[in-house]
Amino acid sequence: MNRIAAGEVVERPASALKELLENALDAGARSLAIMLRGGGLDGIVVTDDGHGIARDEMPLALERHATSKLPDEAIERVRTLGFRGEALPSIASVSRFTLASRQQDSDGWRIRCDNGLAFAPEPCAMPFGTRVDVEGLFERVPARRKFLRSPRSEYAACLDIVRRLAMARADVGFVLEHDGRRVLSVPAGQDREGRVAQLIDRELADNHVIVALEREGVSLSGVASLPTFHRGSADHQYLLVNGRPVKDRLLVGAVRGAYADFIARDRHPVLALFLTAPLEDVDVNVHPAKTEVRFRDPAFMRGMIVSGLRRALDAAGMRVANRPDASSTELWQREGPVTDPQPAYSPSGGWGPSSPGGAYGGAPLLADRQARFSGFAPSARDEVMAREAVPAEREFPLGTARGQVARTYIVAEAEDGLVLVDQHAAHERLVLERMRKALADGSVARQALLLPEVVELDEPACDRIEGRIAELAELGLEIERFGPAAILVRAAPAMLGLADVPGLVRDLADDLAALGDATSLKARIDLIAATMACHGSVRAGRVLAVAEMNALLREMEVTPHSGQCNHGRPTWIKLAHGDIEKLFGRH
Ligand SMILES: Nc1ncnc2c1ncn2[C@@H]1O[C@H](COP(=O)(O)OP(=O)(O)O)[C@@H](O)[C@H]1O
Numbered sequence: 357m358n359r360i361a362a363g364e365v366v367e368r369p370a371s372a373l374k375e376l377l378e379n380a381l382d383a384g385a386r387s388l389a390i391m392l393r394g395g396g397l398d399g400i401v402v403t404d405d406g407h408g409i410a411r412d413e414m415p416l417a418l419e420r421h422a423t424s425k426l427p428d429e430a431i432e433r434v435r436t437l438g439f440r441g442e443a444l445p446s447i448a449s450v451s452r453f454t455l456a457s458r459q460q461d462s463d464g465w466r467i468r469c470d471n472g473l474a475f476a477p478e479p480c481a482m483p484f485g486t487r488v489d490v491e492g493l494f495e496r497v498p499a500r501r502k503f504l505r506s507p508r509s510e511y512a513a514c515l516d517i518v519r520r521l522a523m524a525r526a527d528v529g530f531v532l533e534h535d536g537r538r539v540l541s542v543p544a545g546q547d548r549e550g551r552v553a554q555l556i557d558r559e560l561a562d563n564h565v566i567v568a569l570e571r572e573g574v575s576l577s578g579v580a581s582l583p584t585f586h587r588g589s590a591d592h593q594y595l596l597v598n599g600r601p602v603k604d605r606l607l608v609g610a611v612r613g614a615y616a617d618f619i620a621r622d623r624h625p626v627l628a629l630f631l632t633a634p635l636e637d638v639d640v641n642v643h644p645a646k647t648e649v650r651f652r653d654p655a656f657m658r659g660m661i662v663s664g665l666r667r668a669l670d671a672a673g674m675r676v677a678n679r680p681d682a683s684s685t686e687l688w689q690r691e692g693p694v695t696d697p698q699p700a701y702s703p704s705g706g707w708g709p710s711s712p713g714g715a716y717g718g719a720p721l722l723a724d725r726q727a728r729f730s731g732f733a734p735s736a737r738d739e740v741m742a743r744e745a746v747p748a749e750r751e752f753p754l755g756t757a758r759g760q761v762a763r764t765y766i767v768a769e770a771e772d773g774l775v776l777v778d779q780h781a782a783h784e785r786l787v788l789e790r791m792r793k794a795l796a797d798g799s800v801a802r803q804a805l806l807l808p809e810v811v812e813l814d815e816p817a818c819d820r821i822e823g824r825i826a827e828l829a830e831l832g833l834e835i836e837r838f839g840p841a842a843i844l845v846r847a848a849p850a851m852l853g854l855a856d857v858p859g860l861v862r863d864l865a866d867d868l869a870a871l872g873d874a875t876s877l878k879a880r881i882d883l884i885a886a887t888m889a890c891h892g893s894v895r896a897g898r899v900l901a902v903a904e905m906n907a908l909l910r911e912m913e914v915t916p917h918s919g920q921c922n923h924g925r926p927t928w929i930k931l932a933h934g935d936i937e938k939l940f941g942r943h
């Protein structure tokens with residue numbers, strides 16, 4: 357057996373595990389038990405209740421290119437997950453390997469293989485099914501072993517494999533233990549929505565739409581989050597093609613296209629999509645580990661995903677707005693002056709809690725009145741302060757606020773033109789700049805939470821956060837590990853105000869996954885601070901009083917880099933008087 361070639365299929369514990377799980381599924385297993393030690397580096401045990409292997413076939417299973425599958429079929433029509441007959445021999449050539457199996461009406465047998473040296477089968481007592489035991493992977497191949505990562509990251513990769521396969525097969529039960537602790541357990545015979553929610557995020561169960569679309573023999577089904585339920589990275593988007601979990605760039609682009617009108621560019625929905633296509637339309641054989649696919653007609657598949665998602669969102673009442681809604685310009689309304697101009701926003705302290713007597717006190721009243729006239733049409737208010745004179749250009753280039761459009765944009769009048777400000781982007785930028793300054797001064801104030809918040813995350817994500825506790829504390833986030841799969845948050849940076857703490861911690865975990873182990877947070881402070889700022893920012897959709905709008909404009913004027921949001925988009929635009937005249941053909 358050739359040990360170098362083993363690297364083709366088996367490069368790390370997770371790839372060995374994937375092969376073992378696929379074999380078990382090919383054998384018709386209904387339940388799988390996986391036990392890992394030291395991230396799979398020390399040991400991997402997979403037990404299944406499938407049809408097993410006959411004693412005489414055991415030595416063959418350890419020989420190269422001896423597969424029991426692929427009966428006379430062309431390779432592109434293969435339906436089983438494995439078909440090359442390479443996995444077991446490869447794994448057995450670089451580990452201490454034991455394959456034990458018992459078929460119906462037969463006794464159990466076991467064959468051992470020590471780094472490529474196979475022994476004769478021997479009887480063993482066991483229940484029906486198969487059990488594969490892999491110990492000391494790559495122990496005798498130091499050249500490969502040194503490329504493996506820490507048990508922690510190898511474990512994270514194994515968990516990802518189990519999660520993807522469990523997603524593909526809601527009919528099969530999976531139990532995963534790591535170092536003696538149960539970390540995942542899903543029952544056989546689950547429905548798909550339940551399985552996906554259990555594997556990705558339990559809250560998805562109440563925040564999803566169902567995707568179902570058929571076109572020219574291709575069908576797309578699955579579960580996708582509502583646009584209001586999103587994450588900071590695309591890591592929680594799963595694509596399964598003909599039952600195989602695959603990673604494909606096509607998915608990310610198509611999802612972005614489908615959600616473009618509903619979600620900020622830097623936010624990502626959570627979803628699992630299942631594409632079923634005729635086998636000849638899909639080439640799964642691109643990569644030896646079979647995680648990539650090649651579509652015969654990628655544009656068609658992309659179209660399927662975009663339309664499938666759009667229809668589902670549409671059915672859930674999310675209309676796609678391709679053009680600005682004409683009513684948004686027609687329905688400007690007047691109302692009586694707001695009597696209490698106390699701003700909830702103050703440039704130094706951020707967004708304070710809104711008191712009933714504060715500026716937000718006017719909002720329900722406004723809403724009532726609007727509801728009577730025009731339902732939920734976008735509106736702007738005409739307040740006393742909005743009639744102030746225009747300030748001098750040189751001092752106040754962003755002018756004075758005149759109102760708000762679609763609860764998202766501030767309209768201001770400057771001496772030389774009309775200014776539109778994206779309130780969320782602008783505020784996010786301001787928070788980031790405050791955060792940077794506070795860090796430079798070594799004074800990030802933290803605010804203790806009244807009740808510490810428990811945030812559930814998967815174990816690798818918790819590990820990543822835990823590894824950064826000291827660094828995060830410097831940024832004002834005081835956290836500790838809370839059991840294997842949760843983080844306890846005791847304090848958050850004060851400047852974030854009433855931030856969405858669980859959302860913040862989840863996004864930080866995603867950021868840390870993207871950064872890897874080596875980078876220091878200080879070196880990537882912009883990314884981390886930007887994530888924090890995003891959660892402490894006033895979201896689009898919040899009604900602002902004119903005083904708040906003006907406070908925001910004034911702070912923007914004195915803050916460096918405030919012209920761009922943390923993602924590089926402009927935070928404001930100005931239409932000069934000359935440009936307005938051109939629009940009306942007056943020049
Ligand atoms: N869990 C299992 N249950 C039953 N048979 C198995 C199992 N694992 C492996 N086998 C047998 O061993 C053979 C070799 O497996 P493998 O090297 O993964 O090749 P492939 O899956 O490509 O056929 C399979 O074809 C199958 O007959």
Ligand SMILES: [Mg+2]
Pocket residue numbers: 375378379437438439441443444
């Ligand atoms: Mg196989």
